Amino acid sequence: MQAVVEVFWNPTDRRLRAFWRVVLHFAVIFVGLQLVSAVILRPIASAVQGGDGSGPNPLLAMVSQILTGLVYVFVTILAAKLLDRRSFSDYGIVWNSRWLRDLLFGLLLGALLMGAIFVFELAMGWITVGSLFLTVLPLPFAASFLLFLVLFILVGAYEELVFRGYQLKNIAEGFNFGRISGRNAVFLGWIISSILFGLLHAFNPGATAYTTFKITLGGLFLALPFMLTGKLALSIGIHVAWNFFQGNVFGFPVSGNTAMRTAIFDTVQGGPALWTGGGFGPEAGLLGFIAMIVGSLAVVWWVKRTRGALNLSLSLAEYRLPSED
DSSP: OHHHHHHHEETTTTEEOHHHHHHHHHHHHHHHHHHHIIIIIHHHHHHHHTTSOOOOOHHHHHHHHHHHHHHHHHHHHHHIIIIIOSOGGGGSOOOSHHHHHHHHHHHHHHHHHHHHHHHHHHHHTOEEEEEEEEEOSSSOHHHHHHHHHHHHHHHHHHHIIIIIIIIIHHHHHHHOSTTOOHHHHHHHHHHHHHHHHHHHTTTSTTOOHHHHHHHHHHHHHHHHHHHHHSOSHHHHHHHHHHHHIIIIISOOOBTTBOTTOEEEEEEEEOSOHHHHOGGGOGGGSHHHHHHHHHHHHHHHHHHHHHHSSOOOOGGGGOOOOOOOO
């Protein structure tokens, strides 16, 4: 009987084993999203659209994204307390000067990478700019633009918190036993959490097996600074700026999403989809992959410059019992 119990329970750490924590975390998020959809979003959609078949309401889609983020964050806070039995700061979110500098560098890097893609495609004649300051939301452009800034800050923060901060860390802890070293456990957490990140986007508009693979590569890129620093600042900064400049500055699709289109440049995508990513967005093209490689090198440079050395954060695969004070 004890052997059966220990399949689920770690008596040394006095908590569920890592596999079950990861599964339960995802399961509660799924249930939370279904409840939000049934209790809040569907009644609002019915009232707004009136059953006239007019299609999705852009503001409702934005509300859906925001509520999704709140579910992700709330469930992760509960999981930190009840499942992981650790401080929320252990997931890589701390407020100090180094963290803020990393965040600002990540924001700058994400913006520059997407800007380079836009300039290159424009120079190659692969895109045309039809107009400026486009929005499909029933709001002035400035208000829509600011709403999307808030939205992508939320998306970047909650996706990094869940897939890097929570999932990568727990997966790495779960593999850190026996002959598997802490270093290899971190690498396994890096790969598996990135695959999960790719699968999250497998149901996006226009998604294919190929785009899911490319998003998985994007997950590896976004997880790299977390592996090197143990903090989420760089990952959040890159993620937020990449999405925001991609969709709302340069007018590209964001992982296939164009329904809430608001952008400074009304960009019409052309050129070879192999390079540009076509209707899914730059992350699905070779230019996006090259940008990830360049971004990874920039992250390595920044970490070495600010820390003096490059080392994996092996603490990602370790657990310290909480104080009983």
